[in-house]
Amino acid sequence: MAYKCYKLESILTINNLTKKFGYLTAVKDLSFTIKKGNVYGILGPNGSGKSTTLGVVLNVVNKTSGDFHWFDGKISTHDALKKVGAIIERPNFYPYMSGYQNLKLVCKIKGVNYSKIEEKLKIVGLLERKDSKFKTFSLGMKQRLAIASALLNDPEILILDEPTNGLDPQGIHQIREIIKQIAAKGTTILLASHLLDEVEKVCTHVVVLRKGKKLYSGRVDEMISSNGFFELKCNNQEALVTLLERHNSFSKIKVENDLVTAFLTEPMRSDDFNKYLFEKGIILTHLIQRKESLEEQFLQLTDNQTNQI
Amino acid sequence: MLRLLNIEYYKLKYNKASRVLIIIYFALLSLMSLFATIKFNIGPIKFHLAELGIFNFPYIWHFNTFVASLLKFFLLLVIVSMVANEYSNKTIKQNLIDGLSKKEFILSKFYCVIALSLISTFFVFVVSLILGFIYSSYTELTIVFSDLEFLIAFFVKLLGFFSFGLFLGMLIKRSAFAVAAMVVLFLIEIISYGIVCGINKGTELADRIYQFLPFKSLWNLIDEPGSRLSAVKEVAAQIGEDLSYDYSVRWYEIAIVLAWTALFIFLSYRLLKKRDL
Incomplete structure (x- = not known):
């Protein structure tokens, strides 16, 4: 299996990406590549451009300059997104629909078989609450539903933006356990967070951002290069x-x-x-x-x- | 296309407010038949609306599409909230992340507008047909199916109006404000129309300009049918007023509204494309 390491497929390539909001530069000349099978972390304090970067590659924020492409670059971004699972900031669902109904809608959009719904709800432990309305869910449950939704299409890459933000310790623990399980199955993960211990244990690679600029990108263990x-x-x-x-x-x-x-x-x-x-x-x-x-x-x-x- | 329509139908199906509004709308459309039962008895004058000939073919097509189009406000609320809720729930963002393109998003809303307009038109067609066969003095098929262009005008009118609502919903992102904006725009148009008429001491010039503006162009599609009634005409003739004018649906009126529809949808798309969510 070792020879395979030399030709890891790239999943996402970003070249010189820049995003300006008026006079504010949120992301500045950012480049990095995400290879299959690794677990990546994007680290940076609040407002360092993590979510903006993810917003650009997920088609909801327009880039100012630079470019990015998914997989081999031959398919359009919105088709590529059907092979991606992503949650951004807060979980966004239709409040008047139940958990199951919301996931069914995602299946319709992604073109996935409905049989996946129960399977993914089981992974995040929401099977008993599947018929409750989304608006009755606690934040932790909403976040877990979002993860289930991101997993529906068995994505090649799972993108998580601050998945434990605002949760209580129990909720944080549950989410981290779920992420570890998913990572253990070999799914590529891109985790944006300002909580370092969250990334430290899971990620193999890290991109450190500050004020929209890349400070470091590479392996986590190489970043800790000091002798103590x-x-x-x-x-x-x-x-x-x-x-x-x-x-x-x-x-x-x-x-x-x-x-x-x-x-x-x-x-x-x-x-x-x-x-x-x-x-x-x-x-x-x-x-x-x-x-x-x-x-x-x-x-x-x-x-x-x-x-x- | 069916996939997008299916997605949109699914979103509407579980929304209680939209469901109630749609049901009220279609209930009111069917209640048009209650006009038939309006009877006044003012002393010696007996007034029975159905006997005035409003349900005569082909006049019924004109009358019913005109009355039905006054009810479009209910569906406007559905359309506007359908768009604005995607913003307030931030589900538009999630939809795009899940792999719907921005074009598909606008198209799914537009298809929904087309579908609602088509269903309304079909509904009015069926209700009018039934009413007509009950009350009309003429039921020869050639007469029954003449003047059907009013149904086309009705469809285009709803299409244009709802597309306007869709655009305002996209632009303003809040249902209440979008509807308020529409009311304000309506008032601006109607008041400025009045001023232009006043300055020129006549409606001729104002009509020529305002036929290109959104609300007036929508209104022009189906002229008011009241003065076409024989009873009204008789009264008018007695006081020496000539009310006869051209009621027919003109192609350029339809073209103007279709142009607005295309513009609204295009602008909605442009807006979404440029916007950072």
């Missing part, structure tokens, strides 16, 4: 800091009250480090080696950019 840091405490703080500052393996030393944080520029094992300090006569009362979470990485990345501008 040590959190240290000892009774002789001054001696420790001086020693660390002279050491070549550390880039930055941060002191907060009695906690010293030392950032590594090269890999180092904690036992070696401890031994080294002990030999230099420093006895630690506290030693923790950590790697930045994606969230800290992300904040660092976006902060750096702010400083540069």
Whole structure:
């Protein structure tokens, strides 16, 4: 199966996409490609252009310049969308129809057999409530119905825009479990979110956006390229800091009250480090080696950019 | 086309407000037959509407299409809310994401307008036919099926009017405001018409200009039928007024309304295409 990795089909290609709302540039010169089988995350703070980008490729927002194409680029966008499952922001359905009736309408639009409805309602756990009117649903149920609706056509790619936004912890958990299940089946997923831990566990690839510009795109594990840091405490703080500052393996030393944080520029094992300090006569009362979470990485990345501008 | 019509029918079917309005509309259309039972007895004068000849073939085609077209307001509400609700529920966005193209979206609404107009026309045809066979003095087939162009005019009138509603619904996105906008536009047209008539001391010039405007062109399709009644004519003749004018449906009147229809649908499409949802 390994050779297959070399010719992954591309599902969505975006080239130099720009979208302006009046004088505001929501998306600026954005390019990336989505390959089959991977799980992608689009990360960015609120207002960074995530939803606009998805809106453009989903045919509801007009691009200003640049271009994009679905699959091999030979079919029109609205035909391509029949092979895509997408939910954007809030779930939009007809309030006066029941869950089942709403899904039946989606089947009519996508040209899918009605037999799929029950199957997908079961996946999201709404089978018992299928005959209740949509307006009686809680937000979590609405969101789950939206996922069922996006799955109706067994899509090649599932696009989720902030799927857990506004949900209670229980609802968030349910949605994440469903997403994990779907990802496990090999469906390509594109997940837009400002919640990093949401993406960190699921996604293999990530595109980081800020103010409509791409800051990073690539594998998640490559993004976390740093060697981590040590959190240290000892009774002789001054001696420790001086020693660390002279050491070549550390880039930055941060002191907060009695906690010293030392950032590594090269890999180092904690036992070696401890031994080294002990030999230099420093006895630690506290030693923790950590790697930045994606969230800290992300904040660092976006902060750096702010400083540069 | 059938697929789009099917989608639109499905959306309407479960909407209670639309369903009630449509039922009221068709109920009122059938109640036209109640005109037949209107009887006044003012002292010695006996007045029975059915005996005035309003249900005589072929005059009935003219009278019934005229009266029925006054009821089109009910269906206008259905059309406008059908469009505006897609915006307020944001389902238009979801429809497009699910793979309906913008063109298909407008077409599905337009097909629905055509279907409602056609059904109304057919309904008026059947009701008039039944009423006519009950009350008309003449039931020879050649007379019964003459003057059917009023049905065509009726169809075009509904088509134009509903397309106007569809466009305003797309433009304004809120049913109440769209209907209000239509009323305002109507008032603007009718008041400015009055002013133009006043300045020129006559309706001739105003008619020539206003026949191209939406409401007047719709109105022109079916001229008011009252003065065509023999009874009215007799009264008019007694006070020395000549009411005889051309009642027939003219091709250019139909052409003007069809041009408006095409414009409204085209503009709706342009609007949707340009708009970011």
